[in-house]
Amino acid sequence: MSPAEIGSLAIGALVVLIAVGMPIGVGMLLVSFIGVGLIRNDVVAMRMLGQVANDSLEEYLFAVVPLFVLMGLLVTTSGVGRDTFDVFQRLLRRLTAGLGVATVFANAVFAAITGISIASATVFARVAVPEMRRHGYTRAFATGVVAGSSVLGMLIPPSLLFIVYAVLAEESVGRMFLAGVGPGIVLALAFTATILLLAHTRRPFVFSGGADTAAHEAVGAGALARKVIPIALLIGLVLGGLYGGFFNPTEAGAAGAFGALVIAVLRKSLDRRSFWNLLVETGQITVSVLFLILAASFFSRMLALSGMPQALAAFFLEGPVGPYGFLVAYIVLVLLLGCLIDSISIMLILLPIAVPVAKAIGLDPIWFGVITVLAVEMGLLTPPFGLSVYTIKSAMGDADLKVGEIFRGAMPFLAAMLFTLVLIILFPPLATWLARL
Amino acid sequence: QETISLTIASSHPTVVPWVGMIKTHFMARTDEILAKGGKYKIRWNEAFGGQLYKANATLSSVEEGVTDIGWVFSFLEPAQLPLSQVSTNTPFTVTNVPVLLEVMETLLESNEAFRKEWENHNLKVLGLTATDLYDIYTKKPLTGIGDIRGMKLSAPGVLGNWLRGTGANAVDGALTTFYTDIQTGVSDGVLTLALGALPIKLYEVAPYISRFDAAAAFSGAIAINKDSWDRLPDEVRNAMIEAGKYYTVSHGEDMVRLHEDALNKMVELGARQSPPVTIIPMPAEERQKWVDMLPNLAAEWAAKLEGQGVPAKAFVKEYMGALRARGVEPSRNWDEGL
Amino acid sequence: MKASSSSMSAPASAARPDWLRRCWAFVVDGLAALATCLIGILMVIICADIVFRNVFGASLPLVSEIGALLVVLIVALQLASAIRADRLPQVEVVMLVLSRHAPRAAAALKAAFALTGAAMMGMIAWATAGILAKDVASGDFIGTPGLGTLPTWPFRALIMIGMAVAALAFASAALRHLLDAVTGRIDTHEPG
Ligand code: NA
Numbered sequence A: 001m002s003p004a005e006i007g008s009l010a011i012g013a014l015v016v017l018i019a020v021g022m023p024i025g026v027g028m029l030l031v032s033f034i035g036v037g038l039i040r041n042d043v044v045a046m047r048m049l050g051q052v053a054n055d056s057l058e059e060y061l062f063a064v065v066p067l068f069v070l071m072g073l074l075v076t077t078s079g080v081g082r083d084t085f086d087v088f089q090r091l092l093r094r095l096t097a098g099l100g101v102a103t104v105f106a107n108a109v110f111a112a113i114t115g116i117s118i119a120s121a122t123v124f125a126r127v128a129v130p131e132m133r134r135h136g137y138t139r140a141f142a143t144g145v146v147a148g149s150s151v152l153g154m155l156i157p158p159s160l161l162f163i164v165y166a167v168l169a170e171e172s173v174g175r176m177f178l179a180g181v182g183p184g185i186v187l188a189l190a191f192t193a194t195i196l197l198l199a200h201t202r203r204p205f206v207f208s209g210g211a212d213t214a215a216h217e218a219v220g221a222g223a224l225a226r227k228v229i230p231i232a233l234l235i236g237l238v239l240g241g242l243y244g245g246f247f248n249p250t251e252a253g254a255a256g257a258f259g260a261l262v263i264a265v266l267r268k269s270l271d272r273r274s275f276w277n278l279l280v281e282t283g284q285i286t287v288s289v290l291f292l293i294l295a296a297s298f299f300s301r302m303l304a305l306s307g308m309p310q311a312l313a314a315f316f317l318e319g320p321v322g323p324y325g326f327l328v329a330y331i332v333l334v335l336l337l338g339c340l341i342d343s344i345s346i347m348l349i350l351l352p353i354a355v356p357v358a359k360a361i362g363l364d365p366i367w368f369g370v371i372t373v374l375a376v377e378m379g380l381l382t383p384p385f386g387l388s389v390y391t392i393k394s395a396m397g398d399a400d401l402k403v404g405e406i407f408r409g410a411m412p413f414l415a416a417m418l419f420t421l422v423l424i425i426l427f428p429p430l431a432t433w434l435a436r437l
Numbered sequence B: 001q002e003t004i005s006l007t008i009a010s011s012h013p014t015v016v017p018w019v020g021m022i023k024t025h026f027m028a029r030t031d032e033i034l035a036k037g038g039k040y041k042i043r044w045n046e047a048f049g050g051q052l053y054k055a056n057a058t059l060s061s062v063e064e065g066v067t068d069i070g071w072v073f074s075f076l077e078p079a080q081l082p083l084s085q086v087s088t089n090t091p092f093t094v095t096n097v098p099v100l101l102e103v104m105e106t107l108l109e110s111n112e113a114f115r116k117e118w119e120n121h122n123l124k125v126l127g128l129t130a131t132d133l134y135d136i137y138t139k140k141p142l143t144g145i146g147d148i149r150g151m152k153l154s155a156p157g158v159l160g161n162w163l164r165g166t167g168a169n170a171v172d173g174a175l176t177t178f179y180t181d182i183q184t185g186v187s188d189g190v191l192t193l194a195l196g197a198l199p200i201k202l203y204e205v206a207p208y209i210s211r212f213d214a215a216a217a218f219s220g221a222i223a224i225n226k227d228s229w230d231r232l233p234d235e236v237r238n239a240m241i242e243a244g245k246y247y248t249v250s251h252g253e254d255m256v257r258l259h260e261d262a263l264n265k266m267v268e269l270g271a272r273q274s275p276p277v278t279i280i281p282m283p284a285e286e287r288q289k290w291v292d293m294l295p296n297l298a299a300e301w302a303a304k305l306e307g308q309g310v311p312a313k314a315f316v317k318e319y320m321g322a323l324r325a326r327g328v329e330p331s332r333n334w335d336e337g338l
Numbered sequence C: 001m002k003a004s005s006s007s008m009s010a011p012a013s014a015a016r017p018d019w020l021r022r023c024w025a026f027v028v029d030g031l032a033a034l035a036t037c038l039i040g041i042l043m044v045i046i047c048a049d050i051v052f053r054n055v056f057g058a059s060l061p062l063v064s065e066i067g068a069l070l071v072v073l074i075v076a077l078q079l080a081s082a083i084r085a086d087r088l089p090q091v092e093v094v095m096l097v098l099s100r101h102a103p104r105a106a107a108a109l110k111a112a113f114a115l116t117g118a119a120m121m122g123m124i125a126w127a128t129a130g131i132l133a134k135d136v137a138s139g140d141f142i143g144t145p146g147l148g149t150l151p152t153w154p155f156r157a158l159i160m161i162g163m164a165v166a167a168l169a170f171a172s173a174a175l176r177h178l179l180d181a182v183t184g185r186i187d188t189h190e191p192g
């Protein structure tokens, strides 16, 4: 067997193992170990395994993972998300389907202080859905809006997905963050347009009863200001610090986590016990992400040894398919995997193969990264495994609520994402302009 | 004709000149020599640019056979390759890169402790690499070395030592972080190389290049795993030794030329930005002032190594002596007062 | 990632004596608690570095090097706990169907996966022992002589211990699933 054949077989074996339910990281370690053993020998395979475990995560940048996760969980418990929603609810109360639009805007703003989309989904499932139900929106629509707009959390910086992409594609994290801003705004607008369109053409999908007569909570100007201040401070701290001249991404994570901690303590939303549990949860999420990165490093090193990516690049470069054929095939693959696996796993499985190919055939890595993140995020809304949908289901704690109902409600937003994806493919400057400024 | 498969790898991409030259000079020359003999052919499996390992594992990856051949970045291995740090601990001594490489090559043959520190890692050195010259890149123009007092300057790991005693604060960084460090105000300037500054577009954010021509430094070697080496036929080994020598020499000459090219290119590319890229040639007195401000780095360093049983004092003496013998006039006699 | 995992501790196999179970829980939870503290420490040292640099104009030594090694350490120390809580990302569709129709086969498959995990983690621990021995022998350190250094071996030893305990956690899970497969007991360890 030639090394390239071993590489291809390893990919095939990995797909099968993952499909039947082996933990993805373990599957990657196993096929990579056997692959290197066959390409070189068992001694080298063993040494590479040890090296990967000890050096692949030894990177200051990776410290952002626990820090942004911690920050996300802290702002979730301290009610910053609820306040953001209240502000937009108040501002948009006269608009048709204004609560839906308020959810989207609140999510877009909340996205600027959280790097994980499950934080957004948790917060707004608890805050926005009950309020929308009270005002006569259907359950499918209310939960669908939350599921859809939660993806903004990973598109608008800071974003764990862009960090992972930047690491795997050797791009600057700061640049990838900037690249997400344009598409994030476009997607938020696309969501808004979708909501307004639905409210006018598909009323029964949006509203269950007659006219919305429920009263809006009266929020005075002073209270409004008090609600705006914490999130404004946090955004100023994290993004202002990052782009305005004080920190690198890792430090932005640390400062953000600390700022969120201060807010949580001042608001008395943390006791010692819940703070410890929150730290434990941070650790668990961190491990599940970083262990995958570790395993994926071994997988990509095995592939590099096999020469498979070069062969694949040659195929797309010289074959009849061409760069756009590659891009379409890649997106379809991402969407298919998105039905089954979580976002970070998809990136860690595909990017070691796809990034060298994309670079070889001359695709702009920043643009490619934005396309990847957006396509991967669509998986949050697709059945059977849609993480945002499941997060909403578990955050609502409503036994009556069927997962299928949320998936149905999220469908229009999935369509809006597809539309945005096509837009970015056709107009790359949407993603690259700000990043290359 | 027999085909031999060899993996060749690096942590850095081929756009970095000394990595690119592995391909254009070392591999090409090896192929050329072997083609003349006609008996052997090498099928190179290239894994440049960190595909197999990162900069934190360049030595162990060759040592353990993860790759057959690789560029070992000695800067990042102070614990494993102590004597190889000699040039960074005796700064402002040599600016002539070919001479520096020639001296290191001789020392590798004549000084047993130095040779052993490489060979003990289960590898055979084929060619050597060095940096081009270090200068200071800043947001605001400098009039002399005194101006860096109180400034925050990014510098990669070891080179933080070159800022001790100057009153500047060293901010740890790497080529990948310098641009954003400056842009975001993490630092006010960078102590770095023209060849590193050009590709990362450092001049866009730090347009004032104070040309101190501080020094060049020994940065590492192309090395082959000893087990892989032992398996190669004599003809291939001889071809590689010759190709390695050719690589070292061409690399030294190219560094000098590329350094000037890179400086000119930055001036050209940054001519229309505001403020435009400006090279400020620093007079010899300013350079001398800088050297004199430094603590006795060589003595500090050598004493520590002697404590661990590494004959560093003798090595500094041999190194400085060999440089002087080739006409180098050190700005500070680091070998005195060890 | 999983959406959530309500149970932090897995039901241990009935076959194991109580003292062993408590001892084991102590080790796994202890390492996880240490890793949890390290996350807090990570935040604090990075914030301290920001303050020092922006207020006093100087970087603290070793922050980026320690930060980088702490990341490896946090993962190694927390891995066993994540394995026990079944928090490693996986595709559950096939397994859910299989559990319903052929619970014994599902348990056997899970046992095989856990055994593979035990083998991989065990080999990582073993390889790390080799790296640890080398670090000790050569006095390997992080940082820059003259500016501040720290030996790497204590970090390495903790990484090795974490990986070894992770291997045991996988082995313990394998044993549990194997017992389920033999006795035909329905797997009660459904996450979420
Ligand atoms: Na975000």
Ligand code: NA
Binding pocket: A338, A339, A340, A341, A378, A379, A380, A381, A382, A383, A384, A385, A386, A387
């Ligand atoms: Na999905």
